[in-house]
Amino acid sequence: MRYEIATLTVRLGKAASAIAAIDAALKESGAKGRLLGCWTSEIGRLNQIFVLRGFADDVELRQERERMLASGNPFGCGEDVEALDFDSYAPFPFLPPVTPGKFGSVYEIRTYMLKHGGVPPTIAAWEAAVPARVALSPLVIAMYALDGPARFTHIWPFASLDHRAAVRADSVAKGIWPPKGGPQWLTGEMYSTIALPTAISPLA
Template identity: 55%
Template sequence: MYYEIATLTLPFGTAAQAAQQVQAFANAPGAGGELLACWTSDIGVLNQMIVLRGFEDRSALDAARQRTLASPSPFGCGELYQRLELASYRAFDWMKPVRPSAESGIAGPVYEIRTYGIKPGGVSKTSELWAEYLPARERLSPCVIAMVALDGAPRFTNIWAYPSLDARSKARADAVAQGIWPPKGGPAWLTTDMVSTIALPTSVSPLK
């Protein structure tokens, strides 16, 4: 599966309006792909709307990117957003496709979006280690997706769902205490370029 993360930096107080316009843009005839999540940042860089869309193949993702770039109002928010960033991703081959909460049972409402820089040769090593260690880690909290960037700096992004910030802290502490996370040897393949955002679903988000 392929994914796109679009990040819109918005004026203060416009998130509700933007979410409705994002939904309309993503679900319009001919839009392609599937709207999977529409979050607003709560901890990290603020006033951001983070939109996750899924695609069956690379050509569908590329077509959606071209549609966005050609649009006079990308995501229906061309006159609203202050900045738009687009990033394309390919999921680790063994990851299950992201599905809405109603289908998957995965829900927040607290989502953590973590992006790590990755060293040369680290993509396959990271995928192998995550495939080995993630099943034990997911007994503590579900991983929505782990995926590698197809553009920009070499990096991979992983998204986690938690019922609360306290639950996030507990799951992470328990994982370390039990020795099941992070994957042994995994950090050696990462750079120090690491970013984490806590995001909350908007009313239009299929991931709740």
């Protein structure tokens, strides 16, 4: 299983029309992969749309990437897209595939940069800690990047920002989170975006 996050930075006031275009474009006969999530940024860098898709394997992901790169109108909204970034990921192997559903009105997308060789020990630390952590609130996915610098991204749904704050405080107070041994593999460069699910998002 492979995942991709496409990040579209759109012109001011064009998010709604871009989302409608994305919906139509991903239903075209030539499109590959499965739409899993689509969010707009609420806190963090604004005017961004995040599209999470799942692919059966590297071949399918690469075919779809090449199709997108060859298009003069990616996602059907090229004229409104100021920047388009693609990130390819493999899931932490102990996690189940992403399952669409209604999990929260607020999603947090976090990316942590890793030191050299940090992927295996990070996966091991998370495998030990995630069962207790997801008892407090669900995890959509944790996945490591297959291109670019070493990093991993994790996506968490919450009922609200207050719920997020309460869960995070509770997990730290109980010693559940962060995963023991995990932080030592982080460079300290981290990014977080609070995003809201769009009407076309299977994850809502």
